[in-house]
Amino acid sequence: MxxxxxxxxxxxxxxxxxxxxxxxxxxxxxxxxxxxxxxxxxxxxxxxxxxxxxxxxxxxxxxxxxxxxxxxxxxxxxxxxxxxxxxxxxxxxxxxxxxxxKKFSVPVKALRNTLFKKVFPSRRAMKLIGNAMWLYEKTGVQKLARKSGLMEKLPAHLGEFEKIMPAPVSPGERSSLPAVTRAKGEKKYTVAFFVGCVMDAMFRRINHLSVQLLAEVGCDVIVVEKQTCCGALHAHTGELDESRKLAKQNIVAFEQAEVDFIVNNAGGCGAMMVEYDHLLAGEPEWAERARQFAGKTKDISQVLALCGGIKGQERPAERVTYQRSCHMTNVQKVTEDPLGLIKGLPNVELVEMKEANMCCGSAGIYNIVQYDASMEILDYKMKHVKDTQTTTIVTTNPGCLLQMKLGIERENLNDRMRAVHLVEYLAERCGINL
Ligand code: SF4
Ligand code: SF4
Structure with missing residues (x-):
């Protein structure tokens, strides 16, 4: 050879x-x-x-x-x-x-470099994006753009995605997570919270609620300053060397904190981080450190369940279904804890959809770059969702959450169905507000 x-x-x-x-x-x-x-x-x-x-x-x-x-x-x-x-x-x-x-054109190469090397890994850049989204809504540009029909003319169906973006919050409300949040009552664990890049820019409310839920069940929660993007988007788009760099940066950052677990609330990020040991297996000086990091990585549902679950309040009865994140199911193998947490809430009936394990077609940015293929899969999934006759779809990954919101839009179900992250749902059912 x-x-x-x-x-x-x-x-x-x-x-x-x-x-x-x-x-x-x-x-x-x-x-x-x-x-x-x-x-x-x-x-x-x-x-x-x-x-x-x-x-x-x-x-x-x-x-x-x-x-x-x-x-x-x-x-x-x-x-x-x-x-x-x-x-x-x-x-x-x-x-x-x-x-x-691959020979990328100069503009595509520049865009990839900016996104993968400068934007996703930088918490500052992601914060600016979050602020820009808020300004876009607050200054009335969003209303104007929607009214003018401009959204329908955007390429790659971006107008459809714009409609399902989470409501932006002001820079003041988007305050950083506290460096330390103390457990309520008896402390069971000390955990470090992984903020993520997309979660930090677009879903910061869910991050805040996650920290509160963890404190509620008895965790001291630490937010490590020098953490960065998990590298999943890079790995999935062929930028494997870049994702190794980010993995190393996270390992160094989280090693500084002596914690029982490193907790995330995004199925895709968690799947990337539990495999840092595979990612860095070929680099002897990193392999053991990566193994330690991966061993401590947990989805938030695992830690909440380990601490005894969430005590929900008596609230109106509701039927909900659960959209499983592929990366949580197939990579992290976390399947029972989210279901157990939902089932443990008073007055909540969980109805599982058929072929619950099948992907919703979101898959990172697959729904943008492979729109037609993704929508075919989403439409198939939504048939099963509708059959459950539920009013809420609970998910555990930002990509699935947006894809389910898109599915609700496509099926014109806005008046009778919503999609929420598991953390939002648990907080709502136990009366935690921001
Ligand atoms: S299940 Fe698929 S991947 Fe596995 S051995 Fe058979 S063909 Fe190959
Ligand atoms: S799309 Fe098919 S080949 Fe690709 S990861 Fe999913 S099951 Fe495997």
């Missing part, structure tokens, strides 16, 4: 493809295979393409681009695979290999 081919195999994680015996058990679990019906848009087909590239049978890696781009990265295929194929690792390294060879 030539040196070049050996290097390409290492870059592609080729060795991991050999576990695939081509049985096809993963096909029925794959949303893109179900909706597109093509072998190249199935897990088996994608693994085969990577295998062929690693064997030199495909010389031009751009052939892999479309099948990989259309993958949601939901990792439902991993959960049903009898031989334990690590599809997520194969996908990420294949995407990175394709991205390294």
């Amino acid at each position: 030539s040196e070049n081919l050996a290097a390409l195999r290492a870059e592609l994680n080729y060795d991991k493809t050999s576990k695939c015996v081509q049985c096809g058990y993963c096909l029925p679990a794959c949303p893109t295979y179900l909706t597109m019906g093509k072998e190249t848009h199935s897990p088996r087909g994608r693994i085969n393409l990577v295998k062929m590239a690693g064997e030199g049978k495909i010389k031009d890696l751009s052939v892999l681009e479309e099948p990989l781009d259309l993958c949601l990265g939901c990792r439902a295929c991993e959960t049903v695979c009898p031989t334990g194929v690590e599809y997520g690792a194969i996908l990420e390294s294949a995407r990175a290999a394709v991205t390294r060879r």
Whole structure:
């Protein structure tokens, strides 16, 4: 084997493809295979393409681009695979290999560099975005833009996404989270809270409520200053080296705090962080530190459940359904705690939707860059949502939350249905307000 081919195999994680015996058990679990019906848009087909590239049978890696781009990265295929194929690792390294060879136009390259290296990793930049969203609404520009019909003319269906953005809050109300929030009553754990990039800019209210809920159940909550974006968006778009840099920055930042757990409230971020050990496995000086970090990482629902759950107040009866985050289900394997917390609330009836584990089509920015494919999956999901005859969809990930809001808009269900984050729902049912 030539040196070049050996290097390409290492870059592609080729060795991991050999576990695939081509049985096809993963096909029925794959949303893109179900909706597109093509072998190249199935897990088996994608693994085969990577295998062929690693064997030199495909010389031009751009052939892999479309099948990989259309993958949601939901990792439902991993959960049903009898031989334990690590599809997520194969996908990420294949995407990175394709991205390294891709010739981006100058403006696209500049945009990617700005977003991935300057915006997402910077809490200051994300704060500015949050403030700009507030100004956009407060100055009346939003009203004007909507009235003028400009929104319908925006490219990539951005007008539809604009409608479902969370209501912005003022810079004053968007105050930073306190460095330390003390447990109410007897202290059970000390936790560090991961603020995230998108959560910090657009969903800061949920972050504030998360800290309050954690304190309510008996946690001292610390917010570590030098933390940064988890790197998930980078890893999913082929910027694997950049996501390694961010992982290291987070490891260093959180090592300073002596805590029992590192808690997040976004399924996608949590999935990235519980796999920092895999991400940095090839770097001996980081591997053990990454393992420690990953071991302490928990979704907020796990910690709330561990502390005995939330004591809800007597409130009006409500039927709710739960949209599972793929990354929480398939990567973090957190399935029962969110359900248990909802079921523990007085007067709340939880109705599970059919095919609850199927992706909603959000998948990071998939719904923007692969709009048609994403909407086909969302429409399929919304049929099951409607069948539950519930009034609230509870989710645990910002992407799923926005996608469910979009689904409600598309189905004209605004007058009888809403979508909320689990944290918002628990806070509402136990009377915590900001
Ligand atoms: S990924 Fe797993 S389930 Fe899918 S074809 Fe390969 S071995 Fe079978
Ligand atoms: S990650 Fe999801 S979309 Fe991609 S191949 Fe696996 S099941 Fe299909």
